[in-house]
Amino acid sequence: MTARRSNRAALLVLPAAFAAWWLFGTLDLNRAPAWNILVKQAEDTGGIELYVTKNELNPRYHADDPLAARVRVDPTENGLRVTVPKEMLVTRSDWRVKLSFSERAIRESVRHISVSVNGQAIEEDLLAEKREELSVALPDLGSGDRILGFNAPISGAFTRIRIRNHLSFYNWYPAGITLRLRAPYVREARSLVGLAGALAVGAGLLFGLSRLVKRRLRVPAWTRRQWTWTVAPVVVVAAGQSVWNLVSPDKLLLGQWSMTSLVLAYLLLAGAWCSWRNLRAERWHELDEATRTRYLEARHAVILFLVIWAVYNSNSARVGMIDGIPAPQMAISLLRQGNMDLDEYLTTYRENDRRVGLMHANGHWISRWPPGTALFCVPFYALPVALGIEEPSLDDDMLAKLTASTLTAASAVFVFLCLRRFASRRGATWMTIAYALGTAAFHISAQDTWAHAPAQFCLAAVLYIVLGESRRRAWHLLAGFLIGLMVATRPPSVALAIPLLLWIAYRNGIRIGVWYALGGLLPALFLAGYNIHYFGTPGFAGYDKIVGGGWDLGGLPKAFLGLLVSPNRGMLVFSPFLLFCIYGAGVGLRQEDPRYRMLALALVIGLLSHLLLTASWRAWHAILSYGSRYSTDALPYWALCGGFAIDRIRSRRLWRTIFATTVVVSILIHSLAVYWDVHPWNHMIAREKKLKIRDFEDAAWVTDKPQILWQARLALGLVDED
Numbered sequence: 001m002t003a004r005r006s007n008r009a010a011l012l013v014l015p016a017a018f019a020a021w022w023l024f025g026t027l028d029l030n031r032a033p034a035w036n037i038l039v040k041q042a043e044d045t046g047g048i049e050l051y052v053t054k055n056e057l058n059p060r061y062h063a064d065d066p067l068a069a070r071v072r073v074d075p076t077e078n079g080l081r082v083t084v085p086k087e088m089l090v091t092r093s094d095w096r097v098k099l100s101f102s103e104r105a106i107r108e109s110v111r112h113i114s115v116s117v118n119g120q121a122i123e124e125d126l127l128a129e130k131r132e133e134l135s136v137a138l139p140d141l142g143s144g145d146r147i148l149g150f151n152a153p154i155s156g157a158f159t160r161i162r163i164r165n166h167l168s169f170y171n172w173y174p175a176g177i178t179l180r181l182r183a184p185y186v187r188e189a190r191s192l193v194g195l196a197g198a199l200a201v202g203a204g205l206l207f208g209l210s211r212l213v214k215r216r217l218r219v220p221a222w223t224r225r226q227w228t229w230t231v232a233p234v235v236v237v238a239a240g241q242s243v244w245n246l247v248s249p250d251k252l253l254l255g256q257w258s259m260t261s262l263v264l265a266y267l268l269l270a271g272a273w274c275s276w277r278n279l280r281a282e283r284w285h286e287l288d289e290a291t292r293t294r295y296l297e298a299r300h301a302v303i304l305f306l307v308i309w310a311v312y313n314s315n316s317a318r319v320g321m322i323d324g325i326p327a328p329q330m331a332i333s334l335l336r337q338g339n340m341d342l343d344e345y346l347t348t349y350r351e352n353d354r355r356v357g358l359m360h361a362n363g364h365w366i367s368r369w370p371p372g373t374a375l376f377c378v379p380f381y382a383l384p385v386a387l388g389i390e391e392p393s394l395d396d397d398m399l400a401k402l403t404a405s406t407l408t409a410a411s412a413v414f415v416f417l418c419l420r421r422f423a424s425r426r427g428a429t430w431m432t433i434a435y436a437l438g439t440a441a442f443h444i445s446a447q448d449t450w451a452h453a454p455a456q457f458c459l460a461a462v463l464y465i466v467l468g469e470s471r472r473r474a475w476h477l478l479a480g481f482l483i484g485l486m487v488a489t490r491p492p493s494v495a496l497a498i499p500l501l502l503w504i505a506y507r508n509g510i511r512i513g514v515w516y517a518l519g520g521l522l523p524a525l526f527l528a529g530y531n532i533h534y535f536g537t538p539g540f541a542g543y544d545k546i547v548g549g550g551w552d553l554g555g556l557p558k559a560f561l562g563l564l565v566s567p568n569r570g571m572l573v574f575s576p577f578l579l580f581c582i583y584g585a586g587v588g589l590r591q592e593d594p595r596y597r598m599l600a601l602a603l604v605i606g607l608l609s610h611l612l613l614t615a616s617w618r619a620w621h622a623i624l625s626y627g628s629r630y631s632t633d634a635l636p637y638w639a640l641c642g643g644f645a646i647d648r649i650r651s652r653r654l655w656r657t658i659f660a661t662t663v664v665v666s667i668l669i670h671s672l673a674v675y676w677d678v679h680p681w682n683h684m685i686a687r688e689k690k691l692k693i694r695d696f697e698d699a700a701w702v703t704d705k706p707q708i709l710w711q712a713r714l715a716l717g718l719v720d721e722d
Helices: 003-025 103-107 189-215 221-247 254-282 289-312 326-337 343-351 372-386 398-419 425-437 440-445 452-467 473-489 491-508 512-535 553-565 578-589 594-616 632-643 646-651 653-675 679-689 693-701 707-715
Strands: 027-030 035-041 048-054 072-076 079-084 095-101 113-117 120-126 133-137 146-151 158-165 178-181 358-361 364-367
Touching: 035 079, 048 072, 079 158, 095 113, 095 146, 146 158, 289 398, 289 425, 326 343, 326 364, 326 372, 326 398, 343 358, 343 364, 372 398, 372 452, 372 473, 372 512, 398 425, 398 440, 398 452, 398 632, 425 440, 425 632, 425 646, 425 653, 440 452, 440 632, 440 653, 452 473, 452 491, 452 632, 473 491, 473 512, 491 512, 491 594, 491 632, 553 594, 553 693, 578 594, 578 632, 578 646, 578 653, 594 632, 646 653, 653 707, 679 693, 679 707
Parallel strands: none
Antiparallel strands: 027 178, 035 048, 035 158, 072 079, 079 146, 095 133, 095 158, 113 120, 113 146, 358 364
């Protein structure tokens, strides 16, 4: 394709992308109705309050829907009777009830709590047993109106009863997705003014940016034409949404912003592609071999990022637990109020049954987890917050998913660039794909704002900087800053940082440590200030209060083996290709080049230290998990170990076949947790084995119903998730 034809292609992308943006602005991607019924005892009058919502987890209002008016609540002698219209029922057996007990019921450990459907008992001998809440799965309710009965031996046993299907409890559940046309944005006069203002501001900015690029910046003409038409729309859309939210009554949600971001991302990629074609057509013959190689490496890295990022977002859902919810709210609080407490979200957390994610310290409600992840959310949330875009519900924030998937995909790119130091391009690509899709990076790091994605990003970026052999002090300052930020985000990653710093000192001299110390000073001061403000000490205070927290050295040997080979938490079971990484570590320790030999030694020491530190934690199994979640931070080390042997593996047909097979199996295993819910197995094992949260270690060694096989049967429809 000639340069002129590439220019025309770039010009055609602009109207097409804007047409797609306005189209998605008037289409609403709705799932099958997600009903949420809340029966609550009023604190002031003692009466009964009823809330019914559709496609909304937070029951703050009574839904304006004819079906909502048909939900009835009738008090009985020692309980309640709730009538659910048949139109609310779906064909799948996906309804669940969460019972919240009164203080009296908890204190007296009330037994014989029953749940019935149309008079037929579902559960007859439930026990409060000092628990504030109890969850019950309902069978297929079938067709016709259903009367749900809840009874207890004493009156006033229930403070509230929440009835909801999985489509509202797990709103990412991939079932019944439909597209329907929504009322257009321009239905009011103010909306017309907002639309006109957005277009006017956008056109003015487009013109001004074009003049700036042409007159002030020394940009070659072959690049200026493309990037004027690809960077400018980002500014145009941002300004347009800002004007829109100022004058229009129809606010845009953060989830809709993520959809707009996807359109803009592909718009920028189209411009990059056109610029690349122009480069090949007009200047490629003028470049030396080293520059051509750098361009090819950059192109390959961009393609890897796009493919991995697209796979991460292929489920169009945020998959996670309570651990990943507070970070975006902390970022928003930091941007709006200049603090990181979540006092303003307390009511929202309580109404959404997410109160366990908060803790009270120094007169404020804060996250139970370290604050570093919120700092990574700030760049992604800064523009939506500045534009005044409304926040979605806690569980339906797709911008959080976009943050996690972008950081994890970026870590994969850094891993690829590191592997290219001692592996072929094809071998590095294989190992990068295995790292990105065949490990917990796929179903954990990339799916929600856990602390694992930032930790992996920092670790991989530091490895790339160090292997780049740059002597510039700015790079060493940046590497030190990233190491400090990694520890502030995931304190256990200090076990990975210490061997890496020792290797850096061995390679570059002890004086280089001064720049790393200066770089890590800012994150250290931030974390110390946060801890002093809320806990009164600069150490990692408060984090041992996490459910299942605390140290247990007595069970270290069993936990260490469990992290590696237990049937339901073992890394080598869920990612069998990691066996080749162990072999690669041995190959690395025998490298002729002392730089890489010492690097392999640092990687092995870091992996062993991190495994031992994780195994010393009482909840090494991560409780309601799928695979070894706490070992996710060290995955870049595993990938680099495998990189030492990847070309040897590729050179032998048998080894190559076995390695490819294990990678495919690993990807399939982790895909089961991306597209299907992993919580039913954990709840089933807890119920059958009568396990409590602090005793969930036994679930890692269950062999009669292995988690992987059960999850595969769930995917095939051979078992029901209830």
